[in-house]
Amino acid sequence: MDSQNSMRWLNVIANIGVLIGLLSVLFQMKQDQELLRVTLTNDYYTSYITADTSFAGESLPAIWEKALLDPKNLSLKEMRIMESQTFAPINRWINLYRLSEAGIVNESFWKSQVNLDAGYYLGDSYGRAYWEVSKEDWDDGFLPKELRDHIDKTLLNRKLNETLAYY
Incomplete structure (x- = not known):
């Protein structure tokens, strides 16, 4: 009789130990997910620096200005740089949207980035034309419909060439 009670208690204690172990694994996974989110968010912002510095040669400011003021007269080379x-x-x-789908970043984060950047990068005549042509060529597997619609909505609420009003 005593051995049966001892075995039951031992079984209960072992099960509690297993539950504590599982909870600790779940906690560690949550911490790892947060670390991954921070790392990927940092990589996202680093991509801004990389993109801007890779094309920040002497000609980029002049090409950007020409695209803003006279987009129909860009050379093929200038169009490629602007592309x-x-x-x-x-x-x-797109990368932020995919991170949101995976639960690594919040949906509001990718939306806020589109809201902040769309007017700057796609708000001039060249950017709008590029967006209108390109978005039709990209299927939903590449450019998700929800993201496409949010970019459209953001651009609809922005004035064309609003960057000219910065100064």
């Missing part, structure tokens, strides 16, 4: 400048933020938004 990289307009695609880079779209690619970052």
Whole structure:
């Protein structure tokens, strides 16, 4: 009789130990997810620096100005430089959207980044034209519909060439 009671108590204690172990594993996974989120968010912002510095040669400011003031007269070389400048933020938004789908960042985070950047990168005549043409070529597997619609909505609420009003 005593041995049966001892075995029951031992079984209960062992089960409690297993539960504590599982809880500790779940806690560690949550910490790892938070660390991954921080690392990926940092990588996201580093991509801004990388994109801007890779094309920040002497000609970029002049090309950006020409795209803003006279977009129909860009050379092919200038258009290619501007294409990289307009695609880079779209690619970052797609990556943030995918991180949100995976539960690593909040949905509000990718939306706030689109809200902050869309007017700057796609708000001039060249950027809008690039967006209108490109978004039709990208299927929902590449550019998710929810993201596409949010970019459209953001641009709809922004004035064309609003960056000219910065100064």
